[in-house]
Amino acid sequence: MTQLQARGVVRAYGPTPALRGVTLEVAEGEIVAVTGPSGCGKSTLLHCLAGILRPDVGEVTWRGHRIDTWSEAARSRLRRTEFGVLFQFGQLVAELTAAENVALPLLLAGTGRREARTAALTWLERFGVAEVADVRPGEMSGGQQQRCATARALVTEPRVLFADEPTGALDTLTGEQVLTQLVRLAREQRTAVVLVTHEPRIAAYADREIVLRDGLVDHTGLGLDVPLAGGAR
Amino acid sequence: MGGVSTPHVLLGLLAGGSRHGYELKRAHDERLPRARPLAFGQVYATLGRLERDGLVAAAGQDRVGGPDRTAYALTDQGRVTLDQWLSTVEAPMPYVASTLFAKVVVALLVADVDRARSYLIAQRAAHTARLRELTTVKGDPAATLSDVVAADFAIAHLDADLRWLHATLGRVADWHREVHP
Numbered sequence: 001m002t003q004l005q006a007r008g009v010v011r012a013y014g015p016t017p018a019l020r021g022v023t024l025e026v027a028e029g030e031i032v033a034v035t036g037p038s039g040c041g042k043s044t045l046l047h048c049l050a051g052i053l054r055p056d057v058g059e060v061t062w063r064g065h066r067i068d069t070w071s072e073a074a075r076s077r078l079r080r081t082e083f084g085v086l087f088q089f090g091q092l093v094a095e096l097t098a099a100e101n102v103a104l105p106l107l108l109a110g111t112g113r114r115e116a117r118t119a120a121l122t123w124l125e126r127f128g129v130a131e132v133a134d135v136r137p138g139e140m141s142g143g144q145q146q147r148c149a150t151a152r153a154l155v156t157e158p159r160v161l162f163a164d165e166p167t168g169a170l171d172t173l174t175g176e177q178v179l180t181q182l183v184r185l186a187r188e189q190r191t192a193v194v195l196v197t198h199e200p201r202i203a204a205y206a207d208r209e210i211v212l213r214d215g216l217v218d219h220t221g222l223g224l225d226v227p228l229a230g231g232a233r
Numbered sequence: 234m235g236g237v238s239t240p241h242v243l244l245g246l247l248a249g250g251s252r253h254g255y256e257l258k259r260a261h262d263e264r265l266p267r268a269r270p271l272a273f274g275q276v277y278a279t280l281g282r283l284e285r286d287g288l289v290a291a292a293g294q295d296r297v298g299g300p301d302r303t304a305y306a307l308t309d310q311g312r313v314t315l316d317q318w319l320s321t322v323e324a325p326m327p328y329v330a331s332t333l334f335a336k337v338v339v340a341l342l343v344a345d346v347d348r349a350r351s352y353l354i355a356q357r358a359a360h361t362a363r364l365r366e367l368t369t370v371k372g373d374p375a376a377t378l379s380d381v382v383a384a385d386f387a388i389a390h391l392d393a394d395l396r397w398l399h400a401t402l403g404r405v406a407d408w409h410r411e412v413h414p
């Protein structure tokens with residue numbers, strides 16, 4: 001069943017077009033990779049789908065409700081409850097410990113302190129970073145930070161996780177451990193994942209791959225099947 | 234990705250004690266999962282050559298009969314040869330010897346950009362499908378570390394090929410102009 005849908009989404013930054021009419025659907029629990037060359041609009045698409053950016057033209061619907069016209073407050077509530085967001089560099093709150101970072105989305109959603117901390121510890125454990133529970137991001141390795149950020153993105157058991165190059169800053173083995181665990185837990189709790197990546201081996205974890213090219217979905221499914229303008233080297 | 238020295242692998246499998254040909258075949262296929270399985274004939278032919286060269290010796294025979302009844306053991310010379318092989322660093326890709334690469338070159342020579350491009354696209358689809366297959370193998374809860382490490386080897390190489398296929402698709406038009414000025 002389709003949960004999330006984009007129809008004819010167009011988005012530009014001033015004079016620079018980023019998306020030129022993207023239509024796609026994400027089903028419940030589906031893991032979709034979004035790939036394509038640098039600058040093709042992957043991050044912009046992710047931000048539009050997650051309700052962070054508003055399309056100039058077109059619509060984004062969540063369970064049949066058009067969300068791109070919602071107020072910032074309403075979209076932000078949706079992001080806190082139904083969506084999870086994860087970026088390449090974890091973006092943890094520097095002043096908070098790992099456990100406090102992971103507990104934060106639960107506290108914002110009204111969960112009690114004790115319960116939030118227990119859940120946070122469970123999620124840190126799942127990503128193999130229980131030992132840094134009381135450590136601040138500044139004293140963690142990049143890999144530990146990214147594991148915490150992944151735990152934080154999943155702790156609310158969102159219906160969709162938006163992940164932009166989540167393993168881009170990690171070495172191959174660490175990246176793979178984080179991704180394997182992310183995919184396993186997402187499948188367990190039927191969280192859909194929109195996974196932006198430029199790595200074929202990462203995209204191979206998804207159920208389906210959407211290739212973007214110059215702000216459009218490449219329906220050949222393979223991308224780059226027409227000559228590149230100017231023959232980019 | 235060929236070029237594995239079966240004789241040396243067999244010497245290695247004999248290092249722990251003597252074995253019959255069929256035991257060697259089984260050990261080979263188990264230790265090197267996802268390698269092309271060894272044919273019995275190949276095992277016996279290799280053992281014959283190793284025996285001729287003095288690297289292995291017959292170490293007893295069950296009753297009478299064919300080569301499958303003979304157990305082989307590593308000789309001292311065999312042990313030295315094995316040790317030398319293990320100590321030798323492989324030349325890292327001394328030649329660019331890939332059918333993928335050669336096909337694109339020939340496609341540009343005998344046909345045109347479209348021919349090269351459609352080959353690259355088809356190859357990329359096949360590589361992507363295989364990459365997914367192996368990724369699934371790794372995710373199987375029953376997978377052993379041997380399975381995972383073997384799949385990883387193939388995944389890393391497919392990933393590298395895919396990057397090359399991508400980049401080459403982006404360059405093939407310019408490359409054609411260079412080949413046919």
Ligand SMILES: Nc1ncnc2c1ncn2[C@@H]1O[C@H](COP(=O)(O)OP(=O)(O)OP(=O)(O)O)[C@@H](O)[C@H]1O
Pocket residue numbers: 013016017018036037038039040041042043044045198
């Ligand atoms: N904040 C911004 N201001 C101006 N232009 C932007 C901004 N963000 C993105 N763009 C432009 O929009 C286009 C799409 O960018 P986007 O970040 O979505 O690409 P991407 O596919 O995520 O690239 P990458 O793989 O490099 O992360 C590019 O041409 C980019 O230069």
Ligand SMILES: [Mg+2]
Pocket residue numbers: 042043044164
């Ligand atoms: Mg991006």
